[in-house]
Amino acid sequence: MPKKRxxxxxxxxxxxxxxxxxxxxPSKPVEEDTFAAGxxxxxxxxxxxKGLTVEHCASVANVAVPTWYHFERGRSIGLDKxxxxxxxLGVKVIKLIPYE
Numbered sequence: 155m156p157k158k159r160x161x162x163x164x165x166x167x168x169x170x171x172x173x174x175x176x177x178x179x180p181s182k183p184v185e186e187d188t189f190a191a192g193x194x195x196x197x198x199x200x201x202x203x204k205g206l207t208v209e210h211c212a213s214v215a216n217v218a219v220p221t222w223y224h225f226e227r228g229r230s231i232g233l234d235k236x237x238x239x240x241x242x243l244g245v246k247v248i249k250l251i252p253y254e
């Protein structure tokens with residue numbers, strides 16, 4: 155007669171220390187000193203200074219809201235998107251480029 159297997163125990167959930175992405179993996183931090191991170195910081199600061207919402211900017215730039223959040227975090231910023239981002243913020247593209 156075959157042996158009975160013990161009932162499977164549910165896995166204990168571990169507390170998350172980092173925010174997870176949609177796929178459940180922790181998101182990768184962006185280095186603060188990168189060029190893209192500088193652009194993202196300028197995008198966020200400009201949007202907040204002008205009192206614009208993420209939803210409004212994303213719709214004007216014709217991108218999804220999560221994509222706009224990626225822009226502000228310094229991820230997924232293609233050079234072809236900069237004119238759309240600048241238009242949504244009401245600034246010239248050169249204003250999005252960090253210089254120091």
